[in-house]
Amino acid sequence: MNLNRMGGWVVGTLGVIALLVAPVWLTNSPYLMHLAITSFFYAILASSWSLLAGYAGQFSFGHMAFMAIGAYSAALMGYYVRFTTAATNLCRELSLGGIWIVLLNPQGVTQTNTPNCLEMAKATMPVGAIIMQPPVWAGLLAGILMGALFGFLVGSLVLRLRSTYLALFTIGFSEILRAVISAEIDITQGQSGLKMSPLFPGGISLFGMEFGAAAKVPPYYAMLLLFLISMAIMGWLASSRFGLFIRAIREDEEAAAALGVHVVRYKVLVFVVTATIAAAAGVIQGHYIGIITPNILIILQMSLVIAMAVIGGLESLVSAAIGAIIIEFMLELLRNSFDIGPFSVDMTTWRLVFFGALLMLTLRFRRNGLIHPLITWFSRRNVGQETVANRAAAAAAPDA
Amino acid sequence: MEHGAIFGWTMLWIIFWGIVGGIVTPRVYERRNLDVSQARLGGTAIGAATGPIGLIPLWVFSPTLSSRWITAAGLLIVAILAVAFARADPNNLCVTNGGFVASQLTNGIVIGIIYSLMALGLTLIYSILGVVSFAHGEFYMIGGMVVYYMSVSALFENANPLVWLLGAAVVTFLMGVAFERMFLRVMNTGQIERPKEYAILVTFGLAFFLQYATQALVGANPVKTQRFFPFPNLDIPSQESAWLIKTTSGNIRLFDAVSIPNPRFTAAAIAVILLLMLMWFLYKTWTGKALRAVSQDQQAAAVAGINPNTMNTLAFGMGAMLAGLSGATLVQVFAWLPQVGIPASARAFVIIVLGGMGSLPGAFLGGLLVGLVEAAGTGCIPDTTRAAAYIPAYGMVILTLTLLLKPTGFFGREL
C-alpha cells in the first residue's frame, strides 16, 4: 500500500468520524441537522447516479423515479397493509402461520368513500386480536425489493439502446410514473401526498439518551448509516470486478465482450444496484419527512442530482457525494433573498439558475468536475514521476 | 365502464399474441435466411391483429413482410380495440356520438400539427448535428413567454400578434445560435471526449438553466394571452340553418358536428403556414438546400464547399426557433408556466423516435399520430380527470412500443 492510498484512508476515516460526532454540536440546531440529513440523502443519490452514469456510462434521467418507487412502496405498504392475528374474512388476506397479512381496500378520495374493510371486520374479529401497522423495516424491505425489480425491468429494456435513446426513455419513464402517481388519487392521494410514519414511531434511546419520534438525531444516524453502507457497498463494487467490468463496458462494449465480459449481465446489474440504493434512500427520506408527494419526481430534482454529481466529479463516487453535500449546503446558504436598489432578487430561484449555469460550465471546461481533480491530484500525483522514473531505469539498464 | 372485462380480456388476448408473434417470427425468418428487419414488427402486428389464425400461415409460408401488410394489421388492431371498447362501454360518447368522435379526431389533427412543428425543430437539429436537444421544451416555453410579455408590454400591446410571433422567433433563434456557438461547436474540434454524452448533459443543463432563469425573471404564475385572431361571425349557408360553418368569436363549428376552439384553430393555421414556409426554405433556398445536403452526407457537403460549422449553428438556431414558434402559437391555448416545456419536450422526443430520428416527414406524421392518440385517449376514457393526467403516458406507451418493435421508427435512417 503506497503513501497516497494510506493518506486517502486517513482522510476518509477522519471524515467519517467527523460525521459521526457532528450531532454533538449540531443538536441544538434542528435546521442544521435537517440540512445534514437532506445532504446525505442527495449524496446517496448523486453517488449512485455516478456509479450508473460515470462508471457504467448509462446516462439515465430516471434515477429519481427509482427513489420514488422505493418511497411509495413503503408508504403504500404503511397505508394498505396490516398484520393481524385473526382473519378478517372481509379484506384480501394471506395467512402465514397464525399471522394474517391483510390488504386494505383503497377508501378513495374522488368518488364516494368506500368503507374500510378492516374497520367493518373488527366487529367479527375475536376480542384481543392484534392489528399492527407494518414496521418501518418491512417498508424498507418492500421499497428495496420494488426498486430492484424496477431497476431490473428498466435495465433489461434499455439494454440495447444507445445513450441518446436511453436518456429519452428514462426521462419519459420518470414522467409517466409521476403521471400515474398524480392520477391514481384514490390509491396515492395524488398531489396531497401519502403520509408516512416517523422512522422510530415510538421513539428510540441512543447513547443512553431518549429521543422522541420528532427528534432529528435518530434520522441523522439512520441516513448517515445508509449513506455509509451504500458508499461502502458501491466502493467495494467499484473496486472489484464489477467496477472493472462496468467501466470496460462504458469504454467499449464490443471489446469488453470480446475479452469475455458478460456485458448484458453487468449492464442490468448496475441498474439493479443503483436503483436499489436510490429506493432505500427514498424510503428513509420519506419516513423522515413524514410525507411523500409526486413532486419528488419533478425534473428539478433529477437536475439537482445530476448537477451535484457532475460538479463534484462524475467518475468518482466520493467526489459525487462530496459535491452533493457541498451543493446542498450552498443551496441553503444562498437562500436569502436581497434587494439591490429597486430590484429584489428572489434567491430561491436564482440559486437554481446559478447551479444550472455552473453545471453547463463545468461540463464545458472541467469534464471531471470541480472536486474530483483535487482528489486525483493527491492520489495520482506520483504516477507521472513513476512513469518517468521507470523509463529512466529501463533506459539505464543494459539491453538484454 | 359497464363490461370492462370484455375490453380487458381483448387487450390481454392482443398483447399475448403480439408477444408470441414478436418473439417467434424473427426466429422463424432467421432460420429460413430471410430478411429479419421487419420480422419483429410484422410478427407482433399480425399476431396481435389475428392471433393464431394469422400467425400460423405466416410461419408456414413466411412471406416478405411489406409495410402494407403491417399497416393493415395495425388498422385491424385499432378496429378490434374499437369494437371491444364499444361492446364494453356502450354508453360512452365515443360510441354513441359520431359528431363527438369527428370533433375529437379533428382536434387531434389540429393539435398534432403544432406538435409536428415543434418536433420538426428537434429533428432538424438531430439530422444536422447528430444531437438531441434536451432543452427543446425550454425554447418552446420561452417562445410562449416572449409572446405573452410582448402582449402585455406598453410597446407592443397593440401590435399585430404576428409581431409577437416574430419577436418569439428572433429571441429563440438568437438563444439557440448563442448556445450552439458557446457549447456545441467544441464537439467538432475534437476537444471534447465522448461528444454524445457531453451533448446530452449540456443540453439537459441548458434546460435546467433556462427554466429557472425564466422563473426567476417572470415568476411562476400561470399566464395566458387572449385569442390572437377572433373569428368573424359566419353562418354558412344561412343564419337559420348554418349546417356548413358556424362561428362565434371563440369557436368554429363545421357540419354541425365538429367544433374547434378558436385558439387551437388559429394556432394550427399559423403552424401550417410556418410549415409551408419551412418547406419553402428547405427546398427552394440555397441555404435550405445546403442544410439538407449536410444532413444527408456531411462529407459530400464539405467537398462541395459548404461550411459545416455555419450549418450547425443555423440548424440549432432554427430548431430552437421552431420550438419557440410552436410555443408562441400555443400560449393562447394553454396556461403558460416556466415548467410547461417538460411535457412538451417529452412529447417531441416520442414523435421523433416514432417518425425516425432525423426524418422530416417522419416528424410530421409522428406529430399527427401522437395528436390523434392523445385526442382518442382523453376523449374516450370515461374518467376525465384521470384521462387528462395520463396524457403524457400515451406518448410513453408509443415510445416503448417503438423502441421494442422498430427502433428506427417510420422513416428511420439508423438507430
Place this chain on the structure above:
Amino acid sequence: MLEIKDLYVGYYRDLNILQGVNLTAKEGMITTVLGANGVGKSTTLKAIYGFLRPNEGDILVDGQSVLGVPTYERIKMGLAYIPQQPGVFRWMSVEENLEVGAWTFRNDKARLKRKLEENYARFPILRDKRKQLTGELSGGQQRMVEIGRTLMTDPKVILVDEPTAGLAKLLSEEVYQMLVNLRDRDGLTILLVDQEIREALKIADYVYVLELGRNKFEGPASEFQDLEKAFWVG
C-alpha cells in the same frame, strides 16, 4: 500542379498510415496510385482534401500549401474529390445535387445555368432524370451525378478514389471512359487511386505504387508491363 511532399498521416502521432509519401500529379495527366489495399491510397486522398491532418509533410497546389485551409474551402483552390462511397445526396433530386455543387458561386445565375447545361450535355441521361431522387438512380448514374457535381466548380485537379468499386464491368468501363474524356476534352489533372490494376493502368499516364505507406515504384504507365511486380513483393 499537385505535389505531395514527404507526407506522414495517421490517426495518432505515432501510428502513421502514410510514412513519407511523395507524389506529383502533372497537369493534364491521369496519375494513378496503385498498391494492395491498406497501404494508404485512400488515406492519401483524404489527407489531400483535408479530412485528415498530416503529422508531417506538405501538400502543394500550384506551389501553394493547402495545409491551413479548411476542407470546405479547398474547393476554391481548384481541388475536387470523388470519394469511394458514392457521396450523393440521396433524398435530393439530380438537379438539386448538381446545384449544391455550385454552392461556391451560388449567386452567379448565368454561370450556374451554363454549368448545368454543360453537365446535361456530358451526361444526357441526367437531363431526363433531373427531377428524380438521386437515391433511386442506379449506381452508375449516381457516379455520374457525383462527377457532374464535382465538375460544377471547374476544378483543376480531381482526386478520384476507386471509382468503380462495386460497379458492374460494363459500367466501370464507362466510368473509366469518363475519366479519359475529362483529361482529353476538359484538360483536367486527375489523381486516381484504384484497386482494378489492369483497368487503371490502361488509362494512366503516370503510375505510383505504394507499399505500406511508402513509395515503392514510379514511372510512366508504358513502363508498367509487369503487373506482378506492381503487386506482389518479390
Place this chain on the structure above:
Amino acid sequence: MLKLEVNNLYKNFGGLQVLRDVTFEVNGPELIGLIGPNGAGKTTLTNILDGAIKPSSGTVYLNDKRVDTLPPYMVARAGLGRTFQVTRAFRRMTVLENLLVPAMALHATGRQNFEAKAREVLDFLTMSHLTNEYGRALSGGQQKLLELGRLLMLDPSLIILDEPFAGVHPRLMEVIYEYIHRVNSDGKAIIIISHDMDTIFTLSKRLLVLNYGDLIADGDPQIVKNDPLVKRAYLGEDEEEG
C-alpha cells in the same frame, strides 16, 4: 491441442451474400494469414468466429465445442481472442486495469492473483513504465500493444489479429513479430488478417484467401501466390484468359 472447425459458413445481409460456403480447419498451433481484397468478407468472418454476429447457416466448433451459437463473451471464454482493426484500448482505465479485465472475466477470483502476471506481460511488451497511466495517455502504438497484452491475459488457444501492423513504426513491428512468434511457440494458433503482403508471406505458414465471400485458396503461401484465381482477385480480370 487446439482444433477449430469451420463448416459450410454462409452469411447474407438482406439480399447481399457476404460469405459463401466457407470451410476450413485449424489444427494445432498454426500461423495462418487471411487475405483478400476490400469487401471480401474478412471482417464478417472474424465477427462470426468471435460470436458478434450469427452465421446464416453453417457451424463453428472450437475444441469440439460448438461456438457459432454463443455470444462473444462465451466464445472468448471458450478460447478465442481477437484484436480490432482500430485500436480499442479502454481509454479511461489504467494500463493495469485494461489487462485485468480479461483475466478477471475468465476467473472469479480477486485481482491480486493477476497483477503479477499483468506485470510480466507489460515487461514483455516493454511497457512496464506505463503500468498506472490511463489508456488515453498512451500513444497509438502503445495502445496497439496494450490490446495484444490483453489477449495474453485472456490466454486463448486461438488468436485473430486484425491488421496488427497497420501504421506501426518498424521498431514496434519487431515487438509485434516477437509477440507473434512467442505466442505461437506457446502453442496458440494465430490467424493474421493483413494487407501487408510482405509480412504475411514472411510470417504465415498457411494462407487463406477470401474473395467476395468465397474462400478461393487455402494452402502454402508460395503455392497460393501463383494460383490463377488469387491473381485474378487481386489484379483484376485478365483479358487474355477470358
